[in-house]
Amino acid sequence: PAASLRAANDVLAPNDLEAWWLPFTANRSFKRRPRMVARAKDMHYYTPDGRAVLDGVAGLWCCNAGHNRDAIVSAIQAQAAELDYSPAFQFGHAGGFALASRLAAMAPGDLDHVFFCNSGSEAVDTALKVALAYWNVSGQGSRTRLIGRERGYHGVGFGGISVGGIVTNRKHFGTLLAGVDHLPHTYSREHQAFSTGEPEWGAHLADDLERIVTLHDASTVAAVIVEPMAGSTGVLPPPKGYLQRLRQICDRHGILLIFDEVISGFGRLGHAFAAERYGVTPDIITFAKAVNSGTVPMGGILVSSRIHDAFMKGPEQTIELFHGYTYSGHPLACAAALATLDLYRDEDLFARTRRLEPAFGAAMMSLRGLPNVLDIRTLGLVGAIDLASRPDAAGARAFEAMDRAFQEHGLMIRITGETLAVTPPLIISEDQIGELVDKLGRVIRAVA
Ligand code: PLP
Secondary structure (H helix, E strand, O other): OHHHHHHHHHHOOHHHOOOOOOOOOOHHHHHHOOOOOOEEEEOEEEOOOOOEEEEOOHHHHOOOOOEOOHHHHHHHHHHHHHOOOOOOOOOOOHHHHHHHHHHHHHOOOOEEEEEEEOOHHHHHHHHHHHHHHHHHHOOOOOOOEEEEEOOOOOOOOHHHHHHOOOHHHHOOOOOOOOOEEEEOOOOOHHHHOOOEOOOOOOHHHHHHHHHHHHHHOHHHEEEEEEOOOEOOOOOEOOOOOHHHHHHHHHHHHOOEEEEEOOOOOOOOOOOOOHHHHHOOOOOEEEEOHHHHOOOOOOEEEEEEHHHHHHHOOOOOOOOOOOOOOOOOOOHHHHHHHHHHHHHHHHOOHHHHHHHHHHHHHHHHHOOOOOOOEEEEEEEOOEEEEEEOOEOOEOOHHHHHHHHHHHHHHOEEOEEEOOEEEEOOOOOOOHHHHHHHHHHHHHHHHHOO
């Protein structure tokens, strides 16, 4: 199979690209000048013609252990040979239970129960549905309002785009969920430009939750969902004290707090979960992506015992939650995750990220002063650079930067709007951080 895959890569010609409608992609432009990858190992992708590309984004913020790690590959291969698929509706398999216990042990507080799905979007919709159902089974069915945040990204399901706050992801898709409000986003260039880590300014923005609760009354509010660090909107680190304040307000009014940790989970900010970094325990955590280093689609939520136990009543043969996916807890995804969590532990990758954070932040800040650089933000092993737009061409400069980085400088980066984001695998060496930042600098000069 490896040989035939290689053959397929070799023969791929531009006119083979028509049928696949790529997600979140400028398709016509891509098909004129494709950015193709054929294989990957550790910190690099390789193009079909064998050119090495430094992976500056861990795939799509997911390959935290680096690519094609032998232990993960072997675990997937062995699992495929042993048990390819097992239904999770009324049946189970050892890998799913082992992984759930492992994740519960890594999670903060009493987040001791795991519900599996297959992506971050499904994790978000699962979290929102569990929150709503929790209030129903607890006799407070009037708590139906959901509160998200401007510039939030919670995937692309109808629930996720409703609580999300990225205009382009919402405006073409109808009326969305009713009864949703949004907190203000936390970014202000005026107050926080070029700051590493959590900005000093902005904790007071959490107080807007009080205003929303006062408007609607707490008895109608089910849950608040935020990303501890907003990632896809262009990397917005939480202001110091902001998440703590959100927790306090939720506690005061009995509102559930959901952390969407699809990006911030599994070491990206130097801890198993951002909840740990900030000493704030939410009621539900969503996860996906790096749980198995992006190797097999998987997502899930961790919920508190209080929430879980509220469902565990009534006759024993009744289904407690009418929700789930054919591929919930897929054996291949579980095996990959168990091997990945071993790697994170054995190579101490979360602590390593904490150690690298200052050097990474300083290296990124060295790009200050290059043409068109308006702001740089860093947190954990995440960095973002805002570029000035060209006149009448919003996003064009960043798009060209992403394309030229890949085609000419051997670097994969991610863009949103006019922001360049880098989120390398956690195995990146200090030399490779230098190389990444050096390449970024060249790219920024090239699009001046
Ligand atoms: N939630 C957050 C915070 C994300 O960053 C993402 C994806 O980037 C998602 C949800 C959606 O995940 P997926 O693309 O796996 O559906």
